[in-house]
Amino acid sequence: MARLHPAKLLTLRAAAARRRRLGAAGKRVVLTNGVFDLLHPGHRHYLGRARALGDALFVALNSNASTRMLKGPSRPVQGQAERARALAQLPAVAAIVIFRGKRLDREIKRLRPDVYCKAGDYTLAKLDPAERAALEEVGAKIKFMPFLPGFSTTRKIAELEAAGRL
Numbered sequence: 001m002a003r004l005h006p007a008k009l010l011t012l013r014a015a016a017a018r019r020r021r022l023g024a025a026g027k028r029v030v031l032t033n034g035v036f037d038l039l040h041p042g043h044r045h046y047l048g049r050a051r052a053l054g055d056a057l058f059v060a061l062n063s064n065a066s067t068r069m070l071k072g073p074s075r076p077v078q079g080q081a082e083r084a085r086a087l088a089q090l091p092a093v094a095a096i097v098i099f100r101g102k103r104l105d106r107e108i109k110r111l112r113p114d115v116y117c118k119a120g121d122y123t124l125a126k127l128d129p130a131e132r133a134a135l136e137e138v139g140a141k142i143k144f145m146p147f148l149p150g151f152s153t154t155r156k157i158a159e160l161e162a163a164g165r166l
Contacts, residue, residue, distance in 0.1 A: 028054035031113035
């Protein structure tokens with residue numbers, strides 16, 4: 001198997017250290033998170049827009065177990081290594097941290113982002129209370145980006161299953 005870009009795929013400890021160095025240099029760090037199961041143009045569009053909110057974009061990627069907790073036993077379609085590899089190929093992504101929990105409050109507290117970005121139908125009221133509290137604790141600005149119309153991993157998986165291709 002090809003190596004996962006070690007400069008981008010980091011442990012939480014290494015990502016927190018990189019974040020501190022960026023902060024010391026006056027750089028703004030943006031954090032987003034998600035499963036990113038089948039990376040599509042909507043994801044790439046969203047990640048590019050999220051990156052534009054700061055100087056470096058960190059992506060917290062749901063582990064396989066975390067994805068199953070959120071999406072059910074048939075997900076993820078691709079394992080965490082493949083999903084991390086796909087994200088690492090994107091110039092907008094500076095760092096990737098795979099997280100195992102259902103929620104991201106621990107990672108938010110360690111990474112202390114300047115901006116937290118979420119896509120889709122999220123609103124402030126729909127954010128997990130522990131994640132929202134962690135974001136408030138670290139002083140992160142919260143931004144929401146609309147979906148790029150016409151792209152959905154869930155819909156694509158349903159189409160592939162209906163066609164017998166998955």
